[in-house]
Amino acid sequence: MNPRRPRGSHRSYDPLSHLVFLRSQGEYVWDEQGRKYLDLICGYSACNLGHAHPRLTAAVCEQISELTWAHGGQSQLRSRLEETLGSLWDQNTPPGRKPHRYSKVWLTVSGARAIEIAWKLAYAKRPGSTIGFDLAYHGRSLASALLSDTERSEAFGPHGSIENHATIPFPRHLHGLCAPILMPDACNDASSNPQEAHAEKSPLCAECQRALEQASQTFEKLKSRASILFVEPAIGARGYYFAPAAFMQRLVALARSYDLAIVSDEIQMGLRRTGPMFLCKGQAWEPDLLVLGKSLGGGILPIPWPADWRSKHSKFSKRQISDPILNARGIFFVVCLAPICPNRL
Numbered sequence: 001m002n003p004r005r006p007r008g009s010h011r012s013y014d015p016l017s018h019l020v021f022l023r024s025q026g027e028y029v030w031d032e033q034g035r036k037y038l039d040l041i042c043g044y045s046a047c048n049l050g051h052a053h054p055r056l057t058a059a060v061c062e063q064i065s066e067l068t069w070a071h072g073g074q075s076q077l078r079s080r081l082e083e084t085l086g087s088l089w090d091q092n093t094p095p096g097r098k099p100h101r102y103s104k105v106w107l108t109v110s111g112a113r114a115i116e117i118a119w120k121l122a123y124a125k126r127p128g129s130t131i132g133f134d135l136a137y138h139g140r141s142l143a144s145a146l147l148s149d150t151e152r153s154e155a156f157g158p159h160g161s162i163e164n165h166a167t168i169p170f171p172r173h174l175h176g177l178c179a180p181i182l183m184p185d186a187c188n189d190a191s192s193n194p195q196e197a198h199a200e201k202s203p204l205c206a207e208c209q210r211a212l213e214q215a216s217q218t219f220e221k222l223k224s225r226a227s228i229l230f231v232e233p234a235i236g237a238r239g240y241y242f243a244p245a246a247f248m249q250r251l252v253a254l255a256r257s258y259d260l261a262i263v264s265d266e267i268q269m270g271l272r273r274t275g276p277m278f279l280c281k282g283q284a285w286e287p288d289l290l291v292l293g294k295s296l297g298g299g300i301l302p303i304p305w306p307a308d309w310r311s312k313h314s315k316f317s318k319r320q321i322s323d324p325i326l327n328a329r330g331i332f333f334v335v336c337l338a339p340i341c342p343n344r345l
């Protein structure tokens with residue numbers, strides 16, 4: 001037990017949990033001894049703009065003094081954020097491809113909840129079991145943990161039944177922080193630019209081929225019983241593994257042939273963490289539902305975005321859109337301002 005840790009505080013799993021930080025600015029944090037640390041963790045991508053950015057802090061303070069919360073959650077600010085997110089999606093469409101028409105954006109209060117909303121959206125369209133990567137991490141709420149690695153789900157006993165969730169292997173050979181730089185050559189992609197890599201042209205390495213074959217067997221075994229595929233195109237919390245574009249394109253094409261709705265969890269690795277604004281677009285494939293979070297709130301407050309792009313999966317009744325299925329309106333306006341502000345920086 002660390003004597004400096006404030007009484008009653010929960011010990012985190014983090015190896016740095018013995019440190020107590022007092023201050024942060026930009027890329028640095030300071031502990032109570034005044035020691036300065038370069039923060040390469042950045043709140044697991046939540047602080048991609050750095051700590052305590054003066055413009056973000058000023059924007060949040062200004063907003064708090066104007067309007068903190070309003071019933072129903074609707075505001076000019078919220079509309080602006082939704083518009084900004086929609087146009088970001090369009091602007092980041094790879095050259096030569098048509099953007100999908102801007103569909104719907106839901107804003108909510110945690111990544112886990114955003115994943116659950118995406119799950120509900122996909123499930124409401126076509127009920128069925130789920131499939132996900134064996135290395136995936138989708139959050140700590142009961143439902144999102146069930147989609148995460150099996151060890152964690154099993155801890156929930158009968159409620160953690162994974163009967164309705166099948167896993168497929170994530171290719172593990174591109175591992176570590178330098179892997180994205182090595183990605184094209186390491187996997188014999190025909191193109192050094194993932195945006196130009198086309199599923200039918202780019203050869204796959206043996207590891208990706210094996211992972212794809214296992215995915216194909218799983219899809220075939222489950223057939224119409226499965227309806228949703230959750231993908232984390234770059235694995236964050238489970239240790240920085242990267243899937244090549246050609247692998248992801250083929251997996252998505254295969255999943256589509258089984259009519260699976262595809263949910264891309266880019267909560268940690270989206271928003272330029274690996275280069276492209278949206279990892280799926282950078283790899284030239286598109287999901288039915290895209291889930292973002294973490295740095296969308298500027299590292300100040302959580303503001304995940306489970307967005308629904310493809311019309312095929314976005315026709316919901318009024319009842320489905322209202323509580324308790326989809327309602328995610330409990331967000332604070334102050335949260336809205338934080339992600340808008342980075343566009344002005």
Ligand SMILES: Cc1ncc(COP(=O)(O)O)c(C=O)c1O
Pocket residue numbers: 044110111112113115137138139140232236237265266267268269293294302
């Ligand atoms: C890929 C991924 N999905 C979901 C989550 C859950 O987000 P939150 O902690 O905001 O619930 C995380 C959090 O680290 C994550 O990295």
